[in-house]
Amino acid sequence: MAEASQRVFLALWPGPEVAARLHQISLEAEERCGGRCMRRDTLHITLAFLGEVAESRLPLIGEAMAALQVGRFRLRIDTSGYWAHNRIVWAGGRAWPEQLDALVGDMRRALADAGLPVAAENAFFPHVTLLRKAHAVEALPDFEPIDWPVDEWVLVVSCPSSDGVGYRRLAGWPLT
Numbered sequence: 276m277a278e279a280s281q282r283v284f285l286a287l288w289p290g291p292e293v294a295a296r297l298h299q300i301s302l303e304a305e306e307r308c309g310g311r312c313m314r315r316d317t318l319h320i321t322l323a324f325l326g327e328v329a330e331s332r333l334p335l336i337g338e339a340m341a342a343l344q345v346g347r348f349r350l351r352i353d354t355s356g357y358w359a360h361n362r363i364v365w366a367g368g369r370a371w372p373e374q375l376d377a378l379v380g381d382m383r384r385a386l387a388d389a390g391l392p393v394a395a396e397n398a399f400f401p402h403v404t405l406l407r408k409a410h411a412v413e414a415l416p417d418f419e420p421i422d423w424p425v426d427e428w429v430l431v432v433s434c435p436s437s438d439g440v441g442y443r444r445l446a447g448w449p450l451t
């Protein structure tokens with residue numbers, strides 16, 4: 276019998292205040308674009324999507340992540356956009372701190388060294404998905420920039436839930 280696996284990814288998860296601000300933008304965008312608003316507690320930025328990983332290999336991710344050392348940083352979420360290919364409305368930043376690139380680069384190298392490469396076609400474009408199945412509009416709502424202090428990253432598993440997909444935190448690592 277094939278070994279059980281989990282659909283996992285590494286992500287930044289906002290605290291309640293940032294999640295509330297992002298959710299408010301989702302609601303305003305939904306009025307214009309329709310679609311399905313992501314639940315407030317599911318909002319996040321994916322740093323590395325691993326997909327299905329055999330359960331016996333999950334500890335390798337923990338070992339690889341525990342060796343990383345990256346300093347704390349803050350994100351400024353100050354823009355949003357629409358992707359026609361997957362009908363997503365997202366929020367993101369016009370600029371990103373160097374530490375975010377360092378974290379993602381170090382993370383991907385550590386995963387590859389552990390035999391868990393992140394597919395190369397997944398170029399990193401940091402974003403928070405706000406709406407799915409939305410339609411294009413001329414202009415998305417304006418919003419005051421959001422200051423997001425980042426002090427950890429997390430390993431999350433996607434699991435089916437009654438209202439779409441749910442996420443469960445498996446582990447987290449502090450930025451120093």
Ligand code: 2AM
Pocket residue numbers: 284319320321324363397403404433
């Ligand atoms: P999305 O929000 O842009 O769809 C859980 O599904 C998380 O992993 C989401 O943030 C999702 O990004 C991301 N994700 C899902 N499939 C992915 C893939 N093939 N490559 C990169 N990220 C993916």
